[in-house]
Amino acid sequence: MHPREHPEPVLRTRVFDDADLRRALTRIAHEIVERNHGPSDVVLVGLYTRGVALAQRLAAAIASFEGREPVVGTLDVSFYRDDIGLRPIAPVGPTEVPDIAGKVAVLVDDVLFTGRTARAALDALLELGRPRAVQLAVLVDRGHRELPIRADYVGKNLPTRVSEDVRVRLAEVDGGEEGVELWGVPE
Amino acid sequence: MKHLLSVDDLGPRAEIEKMLDLTESFVAVQRREIPKVPALRGKVVVSLFYEDSTRTRVSFETAAKRLSADAMVFTVSSSSVKKGESLLDTVQTIEAMGIDAIVMRHSASGAPHRVAEWTSASVINAGDGRHEHPTQALLDAFTLRRHRGPSLDGCRIAIVGDVKHSRVARSDVKMFQALGCELTLVGPPTLMPERLDGWPVTVSHDLDDVLPDVDVIYLLRIQRERIGEALFPSIREYADRWGLSAARVERCKPDMLVMHPGPMNRGIEIAGDVADSTRSLVTEQVTNGVAVRMAVLWTLLGSGGDFV
Numbered sequence: 001m002h003p004r005e006h007p008e009p010v011l012r013t014r015v016f017d018d019a020d021l022r023r024a025l026t027r028i029a030h031e032i033v034e035r036n037h038g039p040s041d042v043v044l045v046g047l048y049t050r051g052v053a054l055a056q057r058l059a060a061a062i063a064s065f066e067g068r069e070p071v072v073g074t075l076d077v078s079f080y081r082d083d084i085g086l087r088p089i090a091p092v093g094p095t096e097v098p099d100i101a102g103k104v105a106v107l108v109d110d111v112l113f114t115g116r117t118a119r120a121a122l123d124a125l126l127e128l129g130r131p132r133a134v135q136l137a138v139l140v141d142r143g144h145r146e147l148p149i150r151a152d153y154v155g156k157n158l159p160t161r162v163s164e165d166v167r168v169r170l171a172e173v174d175g176g177e178e179g180v181e182l183w184g185v186p187e
Numbered sequence: 188m189k190h191l192l193s194v195d196d197l198g199p200r201a202e203i204e205k206m207l208d209l210t211e212s213f214v215a216v217q218r219r220e221i222p223k224v225p226a227l228r229g230k231v232v233v234s235l236f237y238e239d240s241t242r243t244r245v246s247f248e249t250a251a252k253r254l255s256a257d258a259m260v261f262t263v264s265s266s267s268v269k270k271g272e273s274l275l276d277t278v279q280t281i282e283a284m285g286i287d288a289i290v291m292r293h294s295a296s297g298a299p300h301r302v303a304e305w306t307s308a309s310v311i312n313a314g315d316g317r318h319e320h321p322t323q324a325l326l327d328a329f330t331l332r333r334h335r336g337p338s339l340d341g342c343r344i345a346i347v348g349d350v351k352h353s354r355v356a357r358s359d360v361k362m363f364q365a366l367g368c369e370l371t372l373v374g375p376p377t378l379m380p381e382r383l384d385g386w387p388v389t390v391s392h393d394l395d396d397v398l399p400d401v402d403v404i405y406l407l408r409i410q411r412e413r414i415g416e417a418l419f420p421s422i423r424e425y426a427d428r429w430g431l432s433a434a435r436v437e438r439c440k441p442d443m444l445v446m447h448p449g450p451m452n453r454g455i456e457i458a459g460d461v462a463d464s465t466r467s468l469v470t471e472q473v474t475n476g477v478a479v480r481m482a483v484l485w486t487l488l489g490s491g492g493d494f495v
Binding site for chain 1: 221
């Protein structure tokens, strides 16, 4: 057999199973409420695609222990990206952000990597209103930032190589078994 | 897609529907307090109009500006074209300034196709002669889909008026046919195309015959200069036989919708009451025109589709 020029990536580590995922989100939900002295001023803004599902889960978790569900919005950052024209980009879903003036907007995404999506999200969000503060919640921070951006809430700090791939699977988006996996091409 | 010269460039039905879906994103942008996104910053879009058209030109310029592109106007009437410059020289001059797209209207069918061969910029046909007007067809389909969609399968549309000289009709027939609509062309025999070129349409010369059956009546603008060509006897007779009056609307389905590409000749192809009624989508067509053109500019200049 000839050596393959582009070897298939393989599963390296199963970082989270469904229970780990649930626990991480529960902790983040508590941290958001603690830091903001309750959920009343908090607006959770999910970034498409998986950030939207995560924002809804965080809202449900907060409702379960605070008895009050924070408002949830959705944000599509396609038209704000800095790599327009460099790769195929298509909007994913409707941006629906409630009134954020004077509120604390918590951007929610699955993976924080270069920080460029978060930068685009900041620009997109600030055109929709003037929040009192913007915070960032991510399920996985995999490092390799290219911009001065950090997360306020992190489910898991995961050291990775740039060539590796962090795959988050959520039932609402991907179906099947939930979890977080690290994939990479064998050396 | 590099250029949009014809409805054919949009591809098969699934691709057309993708463009209509994309348009929804831009309708949402338009509804914001700041109806603008930075998507096409640094891109230059030039309007090159060899025929007068305020609405289409302004619609494209608004679309470009809402995407943060720089919108330039090459005004033909006051430019070197009046001094005898050829189309090729004009295009090369504009291109030498460094531009990304040319939005072009020309009285000669096929002119934008020639320009597309000469330039590395994207060319968008904003109406060429009697040939095509693809963004009009897109905005018509988008507007109708919002009322009758998502699928337009089996939607019965009568296109009424001067089909023969109408680029809107030509593009709309292609568009609506691709989306599964059933089309009837209505008007005096002198204003029907001599050949139907395999268009899957039926033809009727009697508007009253088709009224009860159709879901949409699409009225074309009657160009008064055609009277001089003796293609119909008088404006009055045209209005009597093919104009959509309130009395005719009474005989239509209760949910029949009325469309018109504008500018309207009230009292000729469309009665004022009908144009202002709740059945009329005319204003919505104009509003959606900007969103559709944003979707087209984004697809050509921003989506990165060529890198796939």
